[in-house]
Amino acid sequence: MDDFEITNPMYTNRIKKILEENYRIKSIEIEHDMIEAEPGQFLMVWIPGLGERPMSIANNRPLTISVANVGTVSGELHKLKQGEQISYRGPLGRPFDLGLQYKTELKCKTTQCVSTENSKFENKCDCCCGIDEASKQESGHPKLGTGNPKHILTIGGGYGVVPMYFLCKTAREHGIDAYAIIGGRCEKDVVYEKHLFVVCKEVFVTTDDGSRGKKGTVMAEFEWLIKEKKFDWVYTCGPEKMMKAIAEKCVELKIPCQVSLERHMKCGTGVCGSCAINGMLTCKDGPVFDAEQVLKFSEFGKVSRDGCGNRKEM
Amino acid sequence: MIDISTEFFGKKIKNPLILASGVLGVTRGTLESVCEHGCGAVTTKSLSLEPKKGHEGPNIVETECGLLNAMGYPNPGIDTGLQELNGWKMDDALIISIVGKDAKEFGQLAAKIELAKKELGASAVEAVISCPHTPGYGMMAGQGTCGSITEITNAIKENTKLPLIMKLSPSVPGEVAAAKAAEQAGADAINMGNSLGPGMKIDINRKSRLPGFGMGGLSGPAIKPIAIRCVYFISEAIGIPVIGTGGVNSGADAIEMMMAGANYVGVGTSVYYRGIGAFGEISNEISDWMKMNGYAKLKDIVGAAHSKK
Incomplete structure (x- = not known):
């Protein structure tokens, strides 16, 4: 049955x-x-x-x-x-990659598994660029960077902090040190600070008006921290322009980075196509994408769509 | 690998698989991606005169035997939709799906496509008159009758020279008469068919109807036998090509559809079960099956079941 x-x-x-x-x-x-x-x-x-x-x-x-x-x-x-x-x-949806032993799925079903301009990048699943048999046996899932991370940095803007908490908590459960930068417009917009404090090595808070933490944007804090400490992997969720700046910086510094995108979803299961970004589906291929991958999307940081499918400039 | 390429209104396509309208067809990017994943032709999400938001969710719910969907034609409207698709450059055929409240609207939509035809690069227009779950459209507007089919087909043919596919419903009796009416009015192909129903699911925990609209079209494995029967009898009665759509999820399903008389095979819900890779996989399964069973050409398969009783 x-x-x-x-x-x-x-x-x-x-x-x-x-x-x-x-x-x-x-x-x-x-x-x-x-x-x-x-x-x-x-x-x-x-x-x-x-x-x-x-x-x-x-x-x-x-x-x-x-x-x-x-x-x-x-x-x-x-x-x-x-x-x-x-x-x-x-x-x-596709989760963040913490280098943990994810369920072995030798054949990746995401739409990225084909040799298109969007998917020709390294360290992807076996169907697009043929990672060797040994590493396929080991994980079967696209790997971000190599080896297990020791120190990760998460950057959450606005409600983007929410999945970052779950990520940092999971990291801690696996002995990975997590650092978090969170930002909001003012004190009342800063969420999950206390929760993060429990699971992170350090939490850095910024607000636009300085009513909580440092005055300024998460971007300024990120640029400072990324020079100050060595991070193996970086993760971010928040306004897309912020994520784009972080993704670009990480690619420049050769630090593996993942971003979590938001698009208008309807079916949530990869059928209707409402949440498309450059031919990829946010609900199924994402919402988590690798920095190298999203930076090749012409719509990343620029265009989203409404419920009718109309393009909206960000 | 056996060559399963075929011709679709003057364009050579790599296989007889056609992405069914409503699946992954919102943006140009996803349509191109479907082509890259091995589909021979793709159909856009249906475009209406004005932008439509569609029904509230859940838009798609899974049942034991297929999906119930009630999207409600979300689309940015024909003008924006055609801009998005302008200058189609893929080797694979593009079909523009249109949906109207009546023959007049269908005619207006066809006229807009005719105007944009040169730059568009589309191979055909598909008119959907068979949606089971959108008030004012398809079955809920009585568009399935022979009289209505004739009127709508005429209105579109008067306004565009592009080949016209009429997408019929497997839910109404008299599909053969419907297909004949479309053919006589000048349709160039029949797509048989849409989702079946409408069907309804009750969430027993919430004592509430699903999908969000309260009912939806049934697609997937459950409707395949009905689609096969419809395709069989339609293909016997008409001379224009038939696209067989309904529950195809494997190469064997596609072969079955073609043996019933389909020249092309629509694939939609399979994306739910197999991902976007479904097209390439089904295509390979078709040629593998043909090789194993000693078939060299698609021609030997299309309608093969008709010579036997």
């Missing part, structure tokens, strides 16, 4: 706990212990009768999403109370 199994079921579980992170962000912990979520992945969260939206996963145990109250579906999510039901599909 294996053929009749549903691979992407709609889960419904109870809300374990709700935490108010700031004036407009709530974290929702869900009673779902057996889920295998990895940092960078997302859930498609459904409010019956209203709609479904992608929400990045903030933690796996307990399964947690952080929701900014910015629209109809997120507004309804903010009204939910402890003990009530929440429905979602997932985890979906």
